[in-house]
Amino acid sequence: MALQFTIPEMTSYLSEVFPQVEGMFAIDRMDEELLVMRLIVDEQHLRPGGTVSGPSMFALADVAAYVATMARIGREALTVTTHCSIDFMRKPEAGRDLLAEARVLKMGRSLSVTDVLLYSEQSDDPVAHASLTYAIPPKR
Template structure:
């Protein structure tokens, strides 16, 4: 099994993800054995008319974080596609970076399941949670 670390994850961010995801300026905070923590810096371009970070940006962050958690659990990036993401918005966030903590709950040969918690930096209270499912389309490095 190969090592999937923060440096590898940063390279993957620019190589695999769509340009508009790259425009979110997401940074890798930490990669563990079955988890990933990503930071999305606050930007006025991500807010609704009331200054609250929009749900679309939060769901994109959650989805992206889970790809990294699955890659960490797999020992490397595996082509995959989102099958389901059920999101619950618990509190609004304005004027703060967002931290996404993604954890793999179950990793199989063809499916992966996980959970993601998003919180404003400096605030331990969750702002959003997501339950996710991904179809695995290939082996690491393929």
């Protein structure tokens, strides 16, 4: 399925529909096979012990799945998460951004299913795995 956005267009769209996360995420790669999204880690994302918090990792997985879906269907801001399962596998490395590798497994008319692996930057071992389903609004 051809993508409906370029990376700059998607970045602008995210700022438009979710201004509260502007500057928190960056898109490193976006094509038909893979989306790589970055959580730009700062103090607000840390938990005691200096590691990235679970809610911040969930946010990265969720936004990555949203972007991967939007890239394929276009401007459908009301597309919403209907399911998420996340396994936290190891502690993220302190002082590094987190990367999400998102792959759309199924793109239907009403649902998309995305698989997301999270990594600490410069590490080959995933820190979390998530599976997300998004509901796509019906065409009118």
